[in-house]
Amino acid sequence: MDSKYFISGKSTITVPSKRKIKLNDLTDQKCLYLQTKQLSGCSIEEERKKLPVFNCRDRILKELETNDTLLIMGETGSGKTTQIPQFLLYSAHARNGVIAVTQPRRVAAITIAKRVAQELSTTVGDIVGYTVRFEDMTSHKTRIRFLTDGVLLREAICDRLLRKYSIIMLDEAHERTVNTDVLLGIVKEAQHKRCIQKLPGLKLIITSATMDIDHFGKYLNVRGMYLEGRTHSVRVLNTKEHQADYMHAVLVTVFEVHRTTPINHDILIFLTGKEEIEVLAQQIRQLAKINSVGSSDVRVFTLYSQLAQGKQLECFLPVPLNTRKIVIATNIAETSITIPGIRCVIDCGFVKEKSYSPTSGLDILQTVRISKAQAWQRSGRAGRDAPGTCYRTYTKEEMLSFENSAEPEILRANLTSTTLQLLALGINIQDFNLLDSPNVKCISNAYTTLENLGAIKSAKLPNITSLGRLMSQFPLDPKYSKLLLSAPTFGCMEEMLSLVAVLSTENIYVNPPDKMELATLAHAKFKSKYGDHLTLLNIYKCFEKTEKTKLWCHDNFLNIRNLIYARNVRCQLLEISTKLGLSFNSCGENLDSVRKCLITGLFGNIAVLQKDGEYLTITGRHRAKIHPSSVLHGSYKPKCVIFAEMVLTGRNFLRQVVEINSEWVEDVVPFIKDLSYINIEK
Structure with a gap:
């Protein structure tokens, strides 16, 4: 039964709980932020000159002349990512090679390249370009190249000395991805070997806003430089008491903020994933209609990686007058993007993180506490345009128990x-x-x-x-590379190219909360009785045969952006396979060949049905159920399945599941012992 929750005794809203939240104004604090909107009435050149990094141009170039490696810790908003590459270009550092700037995320590499190209009055692919997995927008004229750290690492396989580059700038180093850590070692070694072989030198610049500068400095044997940035103050509010239900805490805080702050102060909420985001968005919309919380309306937008591109862009658009924008996002909004108008941030204090268990041998996706660095990064979203406020649904004492920074990916991947x-x-x-x-x-x-x-x-x-x-040679996880190399033997190369391409993209399904039944019916048309992998293959085959793809995707609640991306990936994989001399064949309707081929690469992700209806993984012997999003979720339970990943929420769930015959396993991968040691009758 719903209860009443009173805020300052001035207004009442209905929420589904009796728990109360007390906010405590701890202190006004400065937070890091990235100021990316163009200043009103200013040209691009005038805007650039207002950036703090512009005043440090001569110092940076002088340091680079005398040192091969620079370690720059610059506050977000200082302009280091967009301006330093241009300083290097104008000072002729691109004379002996290309300037490479790496980013951990593809979206950042693309958007920053477009911004720098705009500032240089050129088109992307000319002087400024970008390269991400399966997409290359560069030419022989390109002198500044933005790319993901994974792409640069793959280039090192062909050339360990990275001869085509004169300067490599590793940006956002604080994120500590596996590729970034490995690249640090590769570039450090390339610098040394170039010096010994008397080749043109290689300069390295490492930049970040929140990295452990002492740790990096000791590893690279250099001193760090600090670049002061442009910041606005952010008022930080913590709860006085521990909140067992952070979703409820966020919901109540939203309406507290809506009642007490000016209508032009838009709100950004951090949650952990798609499911939470959609649930909260629906609750806010319903409660805004039910409760008299003010004369102004609210517009709720969601932002997560699986969302269709058109829907993602909606949160950047202006809303009507006397309307507050509320954006609910995952950690995608922590560093890579700027949403104009955000003055209030609500931080749940959690994030979904994929980690590898060396004991079980499985990748596990689970919800964990953020680090202190992430907390400040999130707070800073409120101070990018003007002074703002961050509301944390955890206590000051709880934050003190957070790790200083997120565990490096290389230690958990x-x-x-x-x-x-x-x-x-x-x-x-x-x-x-x-x-x-x-x-x-x-x-x-x-x-x-x-x-x-x-x-x-x-x-x-x-x-x-x-x-x-x-x-x-394939830019894929080895298990998926093995699928492509094994496919000709099973006579299903055409099918496996399509399937691996779809598995390499993000979710292709669109499930609007207000049209869930229609979406479910539309998706059911493609359902394979054998599971998710063959269902995805059915969808892709139909997509390729369709002429009016946009209308077809809309009618079938499918993400056209991700399907087009899958098509481009398939073309790239086909090109690589052709160069490697692989033969091309098709199994037609004999889809058993596809399921058998899947075993060659995914043999570590086999699970067997137990008497109680749960599954037992043969690696790590974890008990789990099939995820509700799978087409195999329901009354029929196959005796043996292959899954893509195991998700740990309240319990273990297997995602992307396909049925296989246990008798195939010994034939396809004989090093996997007989499955009889798992007692199906148990």
């Missing part, structure tokens, strides 16, 4: 792909000088997996095989 890439470079990850050394068990598991995939001869003596070198 599955290292199979990274290990193969390093082996292709002739590097044993155990001997490589990394910023932080990964878990020994994780390395051991990576070698074992690569041995089972046929990429190395032995886990004890990890020498890469000819098959492993072929696998390293």
Whole structure:
């Protein structure tokens, strides 16, 4: 039964709980932020000159003349990402090679490249370009190249000295992705070898807003530079008491803010994932209609990676007068984008994080506490345009218990792909000088997996095989590379190219909260009785046969952007496969060949049905259920399945599931022992 929650005794809203929240004004604090909107009435050149980094131009260039490596900690909004590459271009540092600027996320590489091209009055692909996985917008004229760290790492496989570059700038280093950490070691080694071989030197610039500058400085043997940025004050409010239900805390805070702040102060809410975001968006819309919380309306927008591009862009558009914009987002809004008008941030204090369990050997997606650095990064979203306020649904004491920074990905990730890439470079990850050394068990598991995939001869003596070198040519996880290399043997190369392409993109389904039944009916037309992988294959085949793709995707509640991306990925994979001399064939209607081929790469993700209706994974022996989003969720339970990932929420769920015959396993991957040790009658 709904209860009443009173805010300051002045207004009443209906919420589904009796818990109360007390906000405590702790202090006015300065937060980091990135000021990206163009100043009113200013030209681009005038705007650039107002950036703090502009006054440090001469100092940065002078330091770079005398040092091969620069470590720059610059507050968000200082202009380091967009301006430093231009300083280097104008000072002729691109004379002996290209200036590379890496980003952890593809969306950042693309948007920043477009911004810098605009400032230089050129088009993307000319002087300024970008390269991300499966998309290259560069030419022989390109002198400033924005790219993801993964792309640059793949280039190092062909050229460990990275000869085409004169300067490499690793941006957003605080995110500590596996690729960034490995690149640090690769570039450091390339600098040394270029010097010994008397080749043109390679300069390295590492930039970030919140990195551990002492840790980086010790590793690189350099001193750090601090670049003061342009900031607005952010008032920080914490709850006085622990909130067991942060969703409820966020909901109540939204209406407190709506009642007490000016209508032009838009709100940004951080939650962990799509499901939470859609639930809260629906609750806010309903409560805004039910309760008299003010004369002004609210417009609620959602933002997460699986959302269609058109829907993602809606949150950047202006709303009508006397209307407050409320944006509910995942951590995608922490650093990569700027939403104009945001003056209030509500932070739930959690994030969904994928980690690898060396004990179970599985990738697990779970909700965890953010770090202090992430908390300040989120707070800073309220101070990008003007002074703002951050409302935290956790206490000051709870924040003190947070880790200072997020655990580096290399310490919690599955290292199979990274290990193969390093082996292709002739590097044993155990001997490589990394910023932080990964878990020994994780390395051991990576070698074992690569041995089972046929990429190395032995886990004890990890020498890469000819098959492993072929696998390293694909910009894919090794298990998906193995699927493509195995497909010709099973007679399903055409189908596997399509399936791997779709699996490489984000969610292709669109499920509007107000049209869930219609979307479910539309998706049911493509359903395969064998599971999600073949359902995705059915969708892609129909998409390729359709002429009016936009209308077809709209009618079938499918994401056209992601399907077009999958088509482009398939073209790239086809090109690589052709260069490698792979034969092309099709299994037609005999889709058993596809399911058998899946075992060659995903043998570690097999689960067997138990008597109680749950599944037991053969790797790690975890008990789990099929995720509700799967087409196999329901009364029919296959005896044996392959899954893409295991999600840990309140319990374990298997996502992207397909039925296989347990008798196939011993034939396809004989090194996997007989499944009889798992008692199906248990």
